[in-house]
Amino acid sequence: MILPKLRELKEAITAIFSRRYTTKFPAEPHEPAEGFRGKPVPDDKWCIGCEACSEVCPAGAIEIEDDRKNNKRIIRRLYDRCIYCGQCELECPQPKPGVVLTKEYDFADFTKDSMRCVQEFELITCGKCGCTVGTVDQLLATARRIGPALASAGPEMILVRQNEIGAPGPQVRRRKEDTRSDIMVFLCPSCRHKVYTTEAGK
Ligand code: SF4
Ligand code: SF4
Incomplete structure (x- = not known):
């Protein structure tokens, strides 16, 4: 019973002679710790x-x-x-x-x-259904990350890089039918799948 009390007393005396744990903010600016x-x-x-x-x-x-x-x-x-x-x-x-x-x-x-x-x-929106494909910066970052060889295999990557250097690229079109020329249009994965499979079935 007496031991815990003595421990508390020791803590209290140590605290009196220790530096303060709190800061004086807002009276004085406070510099947060690392992390x-x-x-x-x-x-x-x-x-x-x-x-x-x-x-x-x-x-x-x-x-x-x-x-x-x-x-x-x-x-x-x-x-x-x-x-x-x-x-x-x-x-x-x-x-x-x-x-x-x-x-x-x-x-x-x-x-x-x-x-x-x-x-x-x-x-960038899909040239067929109008849904979101991604931002220009997002596609450019992906093209850079995968490198020129892989990027040149994806129409979206080719188109976004063409636009970046100001080369005349195909315009975004919204048409119902799927044709070969739709391959070089910004498309969402679902519309691209439809265009490729329709083209393959012709
Ligand atoms: S994930 Fe959301 S809640 Fe967490 S720090 Fe970022 S903005 Fe704030
Ligand atoms: S790049 Fe990073 S910060 Fe910017 S939207 Fe994407 S996850 Fe958020």
């Missing part, structure tokens, strides 16, 4: 708008909006929903993460607008 997970900030040099981070975000803090009429993908990072888990940075497929958790923690505000980060990407 601290703060505000996730996108890095436009590496982010390709692939939406992988949105799929792994457990808090639903990364919204993706595909404006297929205007070929635009909008990514909204909602800091008021973020739980700073770091999954977005961890699971980003780029060689360097397209979003990085910084040490910034003091950004609470009264308006939601200041708690948003908006990015915009050029979107």
Whole structure:
């Protein structure tokens, strides 16, 4: 019975003569420790708008909006929903993460607008059904990663690289019938399968 009390007394006396454990924030700035997970900030040099981070975000803090009429993908990072888990940075497929958790923690505000980060990407849609194929940056990153030999075997890769160097490429068309010329049009996997199988059956 007496031993625990003595232990508590020892702890109390040690605490009196030890340095303080808490910081003086907000009276004084606080420098977070190494590995601290703060505000996730996108890095436009590496982010390709692939939406992988949105799929792994457990808090639903990364919204993706595909404006297929205007070929635009909008990514909204909602800091008021973020739980700073770091999954977005961890699971980003780029060689360097397209979003990085910084040490910034003091950004609470009264308006939601200041708690948003908006990015915009050029979107490629299927030339037949109009569904999303991916962003231009995403296709270019894939083409670079797989190398010129493999990239030249995929029409989407050829087309996106043609567009990158400004070479005149085929225009996006929306037609019902599947013909040989549709091979060199941006297509989703399902429409590409239909075009190839229809062509093979002719
Ligand atoms: S590149 Fe990384 S940060 Fe950008 S959308 Fe894809 S997963 Fe998210
Ligand atoms: S840190 Fe976690 S909660 Fe915040 S945006 Fe990234 S994945 Fe979502």
